[in-house]
Structure formats: structure tokens, C-alpha cells
Amino acid sequence: MISKKILLGLVGSFWWSVSAWAADRIKVITTLPDLAWMVQEIGGEFVDAKALLRGSENPHFVDAVPDFIRQVADAKVVCIAGLDLEVGYMPAILAKSGNAAVQPSGPGYCELGRSVTPLDKPTGPINRSMGDVHPMGNPHYFLSPSRLAEASQEAVKALSRVDPTHAAHYEKAGTTFKSRMEGLSQEIKARLEPFRAAQKGQPILIEYHKEYAYFLAEYGILSFGSIEEKPGVPPSAGRLAEIGGSAKNAGVKVALGAEYNPSKTLQRFQEISGITTVIVPTMIQSKGPVTSYAALQKHIADALLHALQAKAK
């Protein structure tokens, strides 16, 4: 079983390397699958984009896996989400790769978050007693089509730097991508109209961790806040009781969590508050119902609507 997986991995990696080389395509490595999808959409036939993560991981806590180092060593462009999301592992991966072109000072380094207008950017002094606060703002912007479109500007710049002969193509594809994201945003916004209507000016949704903040902001969905008292710190029993009670009293109907959030904590919150917990992916995944960005957006929207309808019955 193991040897079969290893063999498949080797063959897949080898094929990816050879096919990119044979077609003379730009090898792009991204951290997250959504970013790989976006770069592939912009790069088209001139680019082979691949993500390090599979989409089911917690993007805050990932090991600097040696195979990631190898993939980055082979890449011409490396795109990260930025805003300190990957600060725990990407600096080590980049440094170990021995690839000067993709280091932060190199032409192939692409920090997509630089073009994004961040949410939740702390205004006062911050320190670690406040939890895992991101000084540059909330890094989970890739769940918002319009923010992902903003981020795509950095991908266009990076691809144009390393492949100036196709710069016009990347520029045009970037513009097209933005239009497509606007269209997708309108479509999901219309889909979520019943959820917005049910709010009646008051939040009816709570998040476990504020990783859906951009998604909610994109579609005009209000958030009661997060179950976590401090970002990245598992809530205590006291916090669960307190937030569960206050969310219930405020008429919150849905709790939104990611697959990698602690399931026992979410289950306990549901028991305390009676609020339905909805678990959805935060990234495109290699298999299952959300293998494309549009499918991911629709999946989250439908999960929210379904939970609301079930609550109404």
C-alpha cells in the first residue's frame, strides 16, 4: 500500500516535471490550492501551477516537509497567500530550497496578499497574550472572489517578470479573471439572498475562527463573532458556556467551522447553545464536491442555506 503510494507520487512528480519542461511552461508552486487554481487560470498554457497543500490542512500549522523544499527548488515562481499565514513554514522551505529566484528578494517570489485590502488589521499595540493575531490583518482573503481578484495582480506581475514575452497575455488574463470573479460573486450573492433576508439586521451566524470573515463580508452576511476568545487559542469550557449562551440569546442560528477546527469543541458548543454547526472546507480540495473555486463558493453558500432551512423546520 505504502509502496504503491510512493510510486504514484514519484511518477506524478516526475511527470509534472517532465511535462512542464517539455512544454517549456513556467513551473509555479503555490501554498494553497485556491492560489494554484488562480495562477493557472491567469497563466493558461504557459504555466503549470501546483499547490503544496491538498486543501484539507489547517494552513496555519503545516510542517516544512522536505518534499515541499524539493518542489520549491524546482519552481520558477512561488506564490504564497502572505499576511503571515505561512510564516511558520514557508521561510524555512524557501531558505532550504537553494532557489535564489524565489527568495523574497527574487523575481519569482510572489506574495499575493500584498495587493489585498485586509480585514481585521489590528490598530493598537499587539502581543502574544492576545493569541495568534496577524499584525498585517486577516490572511483568509482567498475565500472572497473579489479579494482573490485583487491578489491576482501580484500573480500577473510575477509571471510577467519571469516570462516577459507573454506579459500581455498575463495582463489580459488577469483582467478576464477579475470579471469572472465579479460574476461569481454576483451569482453567490444572489444565492445567499434568503440568508441575508433572515438576518433582519442582526447576525445569525457565528464562526469558530475568523477564517470566513472575507466570505461573509463579500456577501453581506453579518457575524456574531468567533467561538474562539483569542485567535488560535482553543476556547476554555468557561468560554464555550459564555459564548454559547450569549449567541443563543442573540438569536444566532448557524455556527460555521472548518474541517480542521476541533470537532469535539464544536460539538460541545452545539450541545450548549443548540445552534447548528456547519462544517465546510476553506480551500479547493483534490477530491470530493469542491474541486473548483466556484464549487467551493457554492458549497459553502448551500451549506449555510441548508442549515438555516433545517433550523426553520
Add this chain to the structure above:
Amino acid sequence: MQFRWLMMAGFISSPVWAQDPSGLKISASVDLVGSYKADQKSTAEDKFAPREAEIILTAPIDATFDGMLSFAAHQEEGEAVSELHEAYIRSSRLIPRSNIRAGQFFLGLGRLNRLHRHEWPIIVAPKVHEAFFGEEGALDSGIEYSYLAPLPFFLETTLGVTNGFTYGHAHDEGEKPKKPTHYARIATYFDLPAQGGAQIALNYLSRTDAESTTTTLTGLDFTAKWREAGVLQYLVQSEIWHRTLTPDGGTSEETLGAYVLPQYAFDAQLSLGILIDYLSVLSLKDAAGNTVDNSILGVVPTLTYKASEFSTLRVAYNHSQTQREDQADSTEKRLELQATFIMGAHPAHDF
């Protein structure tokens, strides 16, 4: 006088420097340990005290090089010692697919020797590590080069040469060796089912000191991790080492040691590991020249609580048995405690 280095480090780490826009990152780690008798025969000191405090500075130097500097103060035989720990220049931008570093550093060999002690998943070094590398690790000045092969799988080769005047963790100048310390490590990585991965590496080190005693180490290190939902659910870490000490014209001494540490996480903060630790002098002989069976076997269950990656509390029960065919067995039982914390910037973790 002993705190001269730390005073200098304190000045460097003042807030003015900490806000330097050049990319300077400063962190301080503190490692407190305690050891208490679990039976009357134990030699534990029954006290809890700082084992080590370290200040680490890292920064890009220019477009080609990065720099690393660390100062440490630690207890050695009841005395506080302050010293320059690591100081090296390194680059991953000079030669394609390569990392090079020059200066004073912990040798890029094995598993524990490549990690700072506050990053270890255990409190006290396994017996094989202590015997072959010292309590903390083998530190020396020299040059080290790593190359990542252009293959469809991870294969990294590390070669290093250091002065070799001293070996392990020494506080004297040592003497010019006949052959400097030279070493090599070849590491590969493979995926495991259920989002797991494992790294395995072969290691070699040799040195001939001023008295013409040649030390040769060969070893294998293995680390496997399974991370689920951002939590390091399972860790298996192991090293096995063989050492040959050959004095000039004398008989070689051969020693074999190994440890294995399986660790399971109950949740993001609480984990339990069991260190199984073994060391034996294979060439030990009695006065008649007969081989004498001997071994030290340790079993150390260790409970770890991590409030975050910046603070760790540990408690361990250390049970070790020394057995030698021609002597009575002896047992050491002690309770160990550890508290570590990191302030300021913290560099990204390797696998």
C-alpha cells in the same frame, strides 16, 4: 566577566534594534529543568533551575547572505557559563539548489544535533546522544554545504568540515587535531498514508585528535510525523549510532546506542511520548580478555503540555537500568520537570 556576552546581547536586543527595518529578528528562549529523586538511591539533585537561556539574532546581511548569532548562558557542574553559541553566515542564494554556512554551528548531523534543545520533544538527551555528542550537541567552527539533488524525490546531501580542536560541547581551546572533524549526511523523504511523512538519513563523522585517537561515528536517523487538522497527532523519532574509538596503536572501543520516541497527541496541547533509550559498549572486556555483556536501558514516559508553540511544560519519569555481567545491576529512578518559553520572533520550523 562571564555575563559579558549576555550584556552585549541585551544591548543588541534593545527595542531600538528589535524594530530595525533590515529584517533583524530577535528571540530569547529559556529552558528550566528540575530533577527529583524517585527512590533513595537516585542521584537526582532535587532542584529546579534554569538549564539554559539563549538569545538568537537572525537577519539577511545582504542580497546573498543571511547571518545567525546566538548567545547562551547555562549551568555546567553547578556554575553559570555564558558563551557565544552559534555564529555563522549562510546562503541559499549563492549556488543553485545549495545551502552553505560558515562559522560556528551545531553540526548538521542526526536529528537532535540539528535542533536547539528547547525544540526537543524530550527533557534530557538520550544516552547515545549524550555519549556521542554531549548533553546538548556537537558544536564547532567550520563550513557546511548541503545540496538538493534534481530528482523527482527529496535527496539532500550535507558535507561538513570543522576545526576539530574540540569535540562535543567544550569550553577549552583544545588542541590541533591530526584530522579535523569531517562529516556527511544523506537524507531522503517519503509520504506515508493519512497525511504522514517520514525522513530518513544516513550519517557519518570522523576525527583524529591530537593524541591520534580516531573517532568514527556512523548512524541512522528517522523521523515520521502525522499531522491531522493542524495537530501533530503522531510522532516517531529514532536514531541509532555506532562509534569506534581507535587510539594510536591501541585496541578499538566499539559502542552502540539507539533511542526511539513514539509520541501521541490527545489534542493540540497535550501529548504523551515514551522514550526508549539504549547504550552498550560492545568491546568491553574483563581482565581475562573475555567480552563482558553490558547495557544501559532507559524508559522515559513524558507528558507534554504546549499552551502554544512558544511555551511548553513537561513532566517525565526517568527509569534507567545499568546492567553489567560482572557487576550488580543498578537502577536510577527520577522525576524530571521542564518549562521552556520563547519570547520575540521565532524562526520557522524545519520538518
